[in-house]
Amino acid sequence: MKAWLTIGLLILSNAFMTFAWYGHLKFGEMKWFNKWGLVSIVLISWGIALFEYAFQVPANRIGFRDHGGPFSLIQLKVIQEVITLLVFSVFAVLVFRNETFRWNHLIGFVFLVLAVYFIFKK
Template sequence: MKGPLTLLLLTVSNLFMTFAWYGHLQFKKLAWFSKLGLVGIILVSWGLAFFEYVFQVPANRIGFEENGGPFSLFQLKVIQEVITLVVFTLCTVFVFKTDQLKWNHLAGFGLLVAAVFVIFKKW
């Protein structure tokens, strides 16, 4: 149960991270948001990033093998990176609608899957 919970929490965390880091680039289309200066945008992003950490920290604590979870630190990091790219890609293509998914993106993701395999492989 700790493995799936870790993955769920990391996914939610990454949704907040994506909107904190990149959402402001799209939300400028909103009237109230476009009037914010850089400091205002930073504060809104920090507010979103707070929720990123609300989910990220428990995910790592629950998932870490020394806390009874199934994952090593390397595994947690690789999982987090893959989730980050999946969430970012889905948001970019379907929410922000700024880019199209192309073959080189898929090739890069395939290499990430290979990285996951190598990190999780018991040598």
């Protein structure tokens, strides 16, 4: 149960992180948004990223072995990185329709999944 809760919280965290880091690039298409300066954009992104931390910190705390969770610190980090790539990929395809994934991207993702496999191997 703690493993699934950790993964779910990491997915939510990464959705907010991706939106905070890359969402403003799409908002540039809106005329009202282009009038705002970089400092305003940073503050908005920071506000969105606050929600990332609201999910990330509990996910790591619940999932970490020293707090009764099922994962080591290294396993948590690798899980988080793979989730980041998956969330980003979905975001890029759905929000930035001009972005395409090529075979080399797929091969890179396969290597990352293999990294997860080896990190969890005893």
